[in-house]
Amino acid sequence: MKMNKSIGCTVDECKYHAKKESYCSLDHINVVKHESHAKNQEATDCGSFQME
Numbered sequence: 001m002k003m004n005k006s007i008g009c010t011v012d013e014c015k016y017h018a019k020k021e022s023y024c025s026l027d028h029i030n031v032v033k034h035e036s037h038a039k040n041q042e043a044t045d046c047g048s049f050q051m052e
Ligand code: SF4
Pocket: 007, 008, 009, 010, 011, 014, 015, 016, 017, 018, 023, 024, 025, 026, 029, 046, 047, 048, 049, 050
């Protein structure tokens, strides 16, 4: 599978994860916040995640 070494990711439940190594296979992802003002890391997530 293709991997993008500019996007490290440990979410191997995602269908876009490179599996053998901890990278995303997409060319581009959207990082989103789920609070109106993100104050910590927990307030952000990958908006491109898709279940397998
Ligand atoms: S789409 Fe997001 S969650 Fe999925 S592998 Fe890429 S960076 Fe990780």
